Amino acid sequence: MSEYQQLAKQGLWSNNPALVQLLGLCPLLAVTSTVTNALGLGLATLAVLMGSNLIVSLVRQWVPDEIRIPVFVMVIAALVTVIQLLMNAYVYGLYQALGIFIPLIVTNCAIIGRAEAYASKNPWQTSLFDGFAMGLGFTCVLVLLGAIREILGNGTLFAGAELLLGPWAASLKIELFQIDYPLLLAILPPGAFITMGFIIAAKNVIDKRQKMHAEQPQKSVERARVTAQ
Amino acid sequence: MSFFIASSPHEHNRRQTSDVMRWVLLAAIPGVLVQLFFFGWGVLFQLLLAIVTAWATEAIALQTRNRPALASLKDNSALVTAVLLAISIPPLAPWWVIVIGVAFAIIVAKQVYGGLGQNIFNPAMVGYVLLLVSFPVQMTSWLPPATLSDNDLSLWQTLHVIVFEYTPSGFSVEQLRTGIDGVTMATPLDTVKTGLTQGYTLSELTAKSVFQGIAGVGWQWVNVAYLVGGLVLLQQRIISWHIPLGVIVGVAAPALIAHSISPDQMLGPVTHVLSGATMLGAFFIATDPVSAATSNKGRWIFGLLIGLLVWLIRSFGGYPDGMAFAVLLANLCVPIIDRYTRPTVYGHGGSA
Numbered sequence: 001m002s003e004y005q006q007l008a009k010q011g012l013w014s015n016n017p018a019l020v021q022l023l024g025l026c027p028l029l030a031v032t033s034t035v036t037n038a039l040g041l042g043l044a045t046l047a048v049l050m051g052s053n054l055i056v057s058l059v060r061q062w063v064p065d066e067i068r069i070p071v072f073v074m075v076i077a078a079l080v081t082v083i084q085l086l087m088n089a090y091v092y093g094l095y096q097a098l099g100i101f102i103p104l105i106v107t108n109c110a111i112i113g114r115a116e117a118y119a120s121k122n123p124w125q126t127s128l129f130d131g132f133a134m135g136l137g138f139t140c141v142l143v144l145l146g147a148i149r150e151i152l153g154n155g156t157l158f159a160g161a162e163l164l165l166g167p168w169a170a171s172l173k174i175e176l177f178q179i180d181y182p183l184l185l186a187i188l189p190p191g192a193f194i195t196m197g198f199i200i201a202a203k204n205v206i207d208k209r210q211k212m213h214a215e216q217p218q219k220s221v222e223r224a225r226v227t228a229q
Numbered sequence: 230m231s232f233f234i235a236s237s238p239h240e241h242n243r244r245q246t247s248d249v250m251r252w253v254l255l256a257a258i259p260g261v262l263v264q265l266f267f268f269g270w271g272v273l274f275q276l277l278l279a280i281v282t283a284w285a286t287e288a289i290a291l292q293t294r295n296r297p298a299l300a301s302l303k304d305n306s307a308l309v310t311a312v313l314l315a316i317s318i319p320p321l322a323p324w325w326v327i328v329i330g331v332a333f334a335i336i337v338a339k340q341v342y343g344g345l346g347q348n349i350f351n352p353a354m355v356g357y358v359l360l361l362v363s364f365p366v367q368m369t370s371w372l373p374p375a376t377l378s379d380n381d382l383s384l385w386q387t388l389h390v391i392v393f394e395y396t397p398s399g400f401s402v403e404q405l406r407t408g409i410d411g412v413t414m415a416t417p418l419d420t421v422k423t424g425l426t427q428g429y430t431l432s433e434l435t436a437k438s439v440f441q442g443i444a445g446v447g448w449q450w451v452n453v454a455y456l457v458g459g460l461v462l463l464q465q466r467i468i469s470w471h472i473p474l475g476v477i478v479g480v481a482a483p484a485l486i487a488h489s490i491s492p493d494q495m496l497g498p499v500t501h502v503l504s505g506a507t508m509l510g511a512f513f514i515a516t517d518p519v520s521a522a523t524s525n526k527g528r529w530i531f532g533l534l535i536g537l538l539v540w541l542i543r544s545f546g547g548y549p550d551g552m553a554f555a556v557l558l559a560n561l562c563v564p565i566i567d568r569y570t571r572p573t574v575y576g577h578g579g580s581a
Contacts, residue, residue, distance in 0.1 A: 183329075184363040194337065 004129055011133025017110035018141035019203050024108040027101045028142060029192040033153065036160045038146030040094045041101060042139030044083050046132070049111050051079045053131030056119040063120075072115045073106070080106045093163035110138060141199065148195050152186035155179045244467075246345070249518070250305030252467045254312060256458035257513060261316060263454040267374040267447035270387040271320025275327050276312060278391075282331040283311035290340035306345045310334055313353035313514060317506065317553070318360065319371045321402050324391050326367050330356035350560045351520045354553040361553065369549075370402050371416045374447030377438055417445030418505045418549040421496060430493040435500075444503035452508040459512025468516040471528035472535075476511035477502055479536015487544065495544060507539070510552035520560045527563075527570035534566075535559045 017023045024045070032038040055075050063071050084102045087095040095102065105111070114134055119127040150156060155177045161169035185191045264272045287307040291298040301307075311331050318327060334356030342348045361368045375381065382405075386396050395401055406415075415423065417439050424434040434440070443449050462468045480501045487495035501507065506514075515521060515535050522531035535555045542551025 181364050181367065184365075185359055186363075188362065190362075197341075 003126055007130045008133045011137040016137040017134050018138050019200055023110035023113055027104060029189055031098055031101050032142055032146040032149055032192055033187050034150045034160060035143055035146040035158050036164050037097055038142040040164050041098055042142040045105055046135030046139055048079045048083055048105055049135040050128055050131040052076045052111055052115055053119040053127040054124055056115040057124040057127035060120045072112055076111055077106050091164055097163060145195055149186045149191060151176060152183050154182055246304045249467055250309050252465055253309050256461045257312060259458050260451060260455040263451050264316060268320045268372055269375060269382050270384050274388060274391050275315040275320055278324055278327050279311035279315035279331050280308060282328045283307040283335055286332045286335040290336055307335060310352045314356045317357050321372060321390050322367045323394050326360055326364055330360045333359050346519055348519055351514060351517045351556050354556045357553040372406055377446055417448055422549040432493060444500040449503045452503045455508035455512060462512060471525050472516050472521060472532040473511040475529050475532020476515055476536040479533040480507060480540050483540045505550040506552040514556055522563050522566045524570045524572050527566045530566050531559055
């Protein structure tokens with residue numbers, strides 16, 4: 001496996017920031033009540049993560065070890081401010097829907113975690129890709145969580161997509177079923193925790209199955225050797 | 230020849246889980262009958278739906294976990310969860326309410342934690358809170374007791390309401406709740422809660438028809454019936470007296486103090502103890518052996534905590550009754566209560 005394949009697998013699955021590292025849970029749980037919000041915050045985090053990984057990796061030679069964390073925080077905060085102003089300018093509806101959680105991307109531990117654990121020790125090409133893979137993994141979990149909660153709580157998918165993608169996206173909204181009484185819990189924060197628990201459990205089950213499949217051939221080889229003796 | 234050597238404590242208690250659970254169910258019968266009398270056939274349908282759902286979800290969950298389904302179903306614990314939830318919700322709630330509640334209670338609150346004996350929260354109350362938070366309208370639509378209501382629903386009409394949310398003649402639950410004077414009748418506690426926020430005084434509110442008697446028509450007898458059932462459980466030594474007494478004292482003591490300070494704003498202790506879910510909670514819900522505290526001292530604290538929380542939620546919270554929230558919050562404190570109330574082993578520690 002090449003370095004890039006390794007990074008992609010780590011970010012999307014085996015070391016996923018949301019499912020395995022459990023980092024950045026605050027925005028993850030707070031804004032995933034719809035797919036649109038989840039996607040918006042996911043993309044914003046992805047952009048910040050790529051930018052911060054790139055810059056941290058480029059300046060890593062000149063940053064003294066003792067003050068590296070404040071420097072990382074400054075870099076991330078500057079990038080988040082840029083993203084916040086951009087969202088304010090171009091996707092104002094979504095900017096209002098996400099509210100405080102856009103500036104709070106600064107405190108997302110997944111970002112500073114990657115800066116510290118990867119970007120500060122590796123060249124800029126792989127750091128940029130690592131930021132992309134981690135951000136994509138985070139975004140995927142956000143969207144999945146948002147989809148499950150939106151279906152359970154509203155019976156819709158992509159409601160309010162026009163806030164993110166412009167007026168044409170209003171037609172993206174899918175009304176799966178009409179509920180007179182939505183399952184409010186799915187929209188409320190406890191629903192996010194419970195759904196998140198189920199997603200993590202599902203990931204663990206898949207990992208366990210794969211492990212069992214991987215172990216099976218070894219066993220049969222062993223048995224063949226025993227009978228041959 | 231071999232001797233059977235058992236280590237202490239030499240306790241002769243041959244009760245199986247299924248016996249304990251069966252006693253709990255039997256002791257609930259008087260309360261259920263009184264509820265049936267005051268709130269109509271709906272109670273019966275909710276019970277049936279709850280039991281079927283509980284068995285089905287428990288069997289499916291056990292099957293998925295590769296555990297023997299039949300042996301676990303026979304311990305009656307799912308049945309108790311189902312019955313407790315069914316008698317806690319409004320009898321005319323639509324059928325999917327109880328199905329969602331019981332399924333959530335069994336799967337998420339019980340089986341996900343590892344089945345009977347592993348759950349940290351009382352499953353029935355987890356289901357109840359899920360329903361109360363998700364479907365506030367359905368979960369607060371209690372009919373006025375039958376003796377106050379002018380429309381008696383037959384068996385068929387009740388079934389029709391639960392399945393289609395309307396009677397055959399087209400009345401919704403909301404219309405059925407409306408009394409002859411066009412005012413929606415609520416439970417006694419609900420009447421007090423909304424009345425006080427509208428600026429009425431307690432003496433004006435308790436003059437209303439729902440408050441005839443000591444603590445509200447119907448509700449006081451429901452509570453008395455659960456008290457009788459609870460006393461049977463005590464006599465059979467299924468539960469110890471610490472938790473129920475703790476809950477009752479926990480509700481009554483602050484109520485007495487508050488009532489004597491502000492008699493026109495705070496309900497008195499008798500009303501508190503005999504209305505809402507106090508008795509059902511004290512004897513049947515808080516005493517769940519799995520999620521309650523284990524030592525006697527711990528049980529006292531656990532019961533008092535529940536009682537105090539119930540009183541606080543009823544008096545200052547957003548909901549008219551708070552048994553479910555109180556039990557869950559106290560469940561959360563059980564590990565720490567158990568840690569600090571561990572009995573001293575004979576010969577170790579102590580003051581001597």
